[in-house]
Amino acid sequence: MTQPTHVAPATGNSDLPRIPPLGPALLATYPFTPPPELGGQGTPHPHPVVIVGAGPVGLTLALTLARAGVRSVVLENDDRVCGGSRALGLSRRTLEIWDALGAAEPVVASGKRWNGGRSFFAGRTILQFEMPDDGAVRHRPMLNLQQCYSEQFLVSRAAMSPLIDLRWQSRFTGLRQEGDTVRLEVETPQGSYALQASHVAACDGARSAVRAAMGLKLEGTSYEADYVIADIEMDTDAATERRCWFDPPSNPGLSVLMHGQPGGIWRLDYQLGAGEDPKRAVEPAQVYRRIQQHLDYIGETAAWRLEDVSHYRVHSRSLRSFRSGRVLFAGDAAHLMPIFGIRGLNSGVEDAWSLGDKLAQVLQGTAPESLLEVYSQERRAVFDENAAAANRNAAFMTPTSAGMRQVRDAALVLALGDTPLQDLLNPRQAAYVPLRQSPLSTPDRDEWTGGPAPGEVLPDLQLPTLPQGHLLAAISTRPCAIWFRDPADTGLTKAALQRLGLDVIVVTERAVPAGGEQVHDLDGTLRDRMAADSGALYLVRPDHNIAARWKRPDLRSVQEAVNRLVLKTAVNHEPTLPQPALSATERVYNSLGELLDRTQNKLETLTALALRLGVDLGDAEAFERAVHAVEAAQKARAKTP
Secondary structure, three states, X not given: OOOOOOOOOOXXXXXXXXXXXXXXXXXXXXXXXOOHHHHOOOOOOOEEEEEEOOOHHHHHHHHHHHHOOOOEEEEOOOOOOOOOXXXXXXXXXXXXXXXXXXXXXXXXXXXXXXXXXXXXEOOEEEEEEEOOOOOOEOOOOEEEOOHHHHHHHHHHHHHOOOOEEEEOOOXXXXXXXXXXXEEEEEEEOOEEEEEEEEEEEEOOOOOOHHHHHOOOOOEEEEEEEEEEEEEEEEOOOOOOOEEEEEOOOOOOOOEEEEEEEHHHEEEEEEEOOOOOOHHHHOOHXXXXXXXXXXXXXXXXXXXXXXXXXXXXXXEEEEOOOOEEOOEEEOHHHOEEOOOOOOXXXXXXXXXXXXXXXXXXXXXXXXXXXXXXXXXXXXXHHHHHHHHHHHHHHHHHHOOOOHHHHHHHHHHHHHHOOOOOOHHHHOOOOOOOOOOOOOOOOOOOOOOOOOOOOOOOEOOOEEOOOOOOXXXXXXXXXXXXXXXXXXXXXXXXXXXXXXXXXXXXXXXXXXXXXXXXXXXXXXXOHHHHHHOOOOOOEEEEOXXXXXXXXXXXXXXXXXXXXXXXXXXXXXXXXXXXXXXXXXXXXXXXXXXXHHHHHHOOXXXXXXXXXXXXXXXXXXXXXXXXXXXXXHHHXXXXXXXXX
C-alpha cells in the first residue's frame, strides 16, 4: 500500500523550462528507453498505477497522482506528441486544474484568449454571444492552443517529477485481471514485456486499445455528419473568436466554423455533404478549393498555406460504466462527444483530475476501493449532461431528419428578424458541469441565497491577501474547511477542525499576519461570492468541489460530512442541485420537428397548427405581429445574393 503523502498545491511554475517559440522546434521526438521489465528486472511489487496513453488526459492523471505522492507508469505508443490542432479550446476549468498541477503557466502564456463569437446566415449576423466573465477569477473563460503544444507542456512538466515514468514507443497489447493486480502486455522496438499494476487507467483515446481488449463497447449515437478540419497559416488581423456560418455560398446547405490559434494559425471546420467521400475530401486539391472559396466569401485576401488536415465524424457515445474491476476509463476512452461546444478534451481533463484524486486515496489506504465506483457515477452523470448540451448543438448544426432540418432552416430565417432564438443558436461553449447528485455531497440543511452549492466548484477568486494570490492555490490534497469565523462563537475551534484531518482557512474581516491559514477579506469579496455570514463554513474536496456548507456548523455535522467523503458515513442519495431543463423555445423547436417527421402532408399540418395557435393565443394583434415578423424574415432571406 502506498503511504499517504499530503502535498501542497503548486503555487508557481518557475521551475518549468523556458518556453521556446511556438513551432515545430518545440515538438521533440523521444527515443525508446528500455525499462527494467524488458531485461527481466521487474519491480518486486506491482506498480501502483499504469496509465495507457500520454495525451492530455493521461498526462493530467499522472500529474494528479504525483501531486498526491503516487507513482505511475505511462505507456505511449508514439514517439512524440500529437500533430495538428485537434482539441484546441481550453476551458477555464481545465486551466484551473493544470494550475494546481504546475502546468498552466506556459499554456496560458502561449494561448490566445477569447470569450465570445458570432454566427452568420444569409450574409448577416444572427447571433453574437459572450461567455460570462466578471474578471474576479484567475482565468478567462476560454483559451485556444493547439493540442500538440498543450501536450508538449504537460510532457515537460511530467518529466520533472520522479514519480512519473513516461515510456515512449511502448504499445499496449493486452491485459488480464488477476485478483488484486492487473497484468499488462507491452510491445516495444526491442521486444515485448509484461508488467503488473494495482490499477490501470485507460486514457488511450477514441480508438482505445484497452477498451477493445476488454470487449467493451461505447453506446449512443453517431451522427451522419462528417467534417474536414484544416489548419492554415495566414497573416490576418481578424478577431480571435468563434465564427460559424450556416449555408454559406462556399458550402451550400452546410456549415463552416473558424477559430484563431497562436502562431498565425487558423482552423476551419467545414461540413461535408451527404454522400461525399471523406477520403477524397481531405485530398489537398479538394481542401485548397473549399478553403479558398470560403476565404473569398468572407473577404479574406491574405495569402495562406495549409498546415494540417484531418476528418471527423460526429459522435455522442459512452461506456455504461467508467470502471471495470481494477481498470478505469477516462476521456475519449470512456466517452465521445460532438465537437460543438469544445467539451471533449476539457471533460477528459476533468475525468483525469477526479480519478487521480480518488485513486490516490484508495492506494494510500484512506478510502475504500468502492470510492472508484463513485468516480464512475460522478463522471458518467457529467457526461450525460455534457452530451445533452452537445447533442442539442449537433442537432441544430447537423439535423438528423427531414422534419428537424425544416424547423432548423425556419429558425435560421426567423433569426434574420427580431425573433429571440438565442436558446437555439447559442453554441453552449464548455462550462463546468456540477456534480448534481454525488454520493459524497451533503445536502444543504440551511436556506442559502447564493454561493456555490454542494457539487459546484469553488471559484478561483483572485485574493491579494492569500500568499499565492488566488483561492484554489490554497487547496491541497486534503479536504479543506473555509471558515468565516465568528469571534463570538466558541462552539467550534480551528484545532478541532484540524483534528478531523482538514486544512483550515480562517476568513477574517480585519488584517492579520500573513500566512497560509488565515485570510483577511477586507472588501468582502470572498464573503459576497460565497454568500457567507459570520460563522459559515464550506467544506471543499481536494478536487475543488464543494462537499458541504453550513451557516452555523457544529463539529458533529462536519465530522459526518468528512466521513462521507471516504464512504464512512451513509452516502447521499439526494440531489444537491436541480437538473437543467430545456427552455420553452427548445421545447417548441423539438415538438415541431418531431411533428413534421410524423406527418405526410406538412403544409396542411403547419397551417392547422398555426390556426390552432392563433385561436389559443386569443390575441389577434399578437398573431398579426407574428405574421408580419415571418414575412419580414422571408423577405430578408430572399434578398440574399
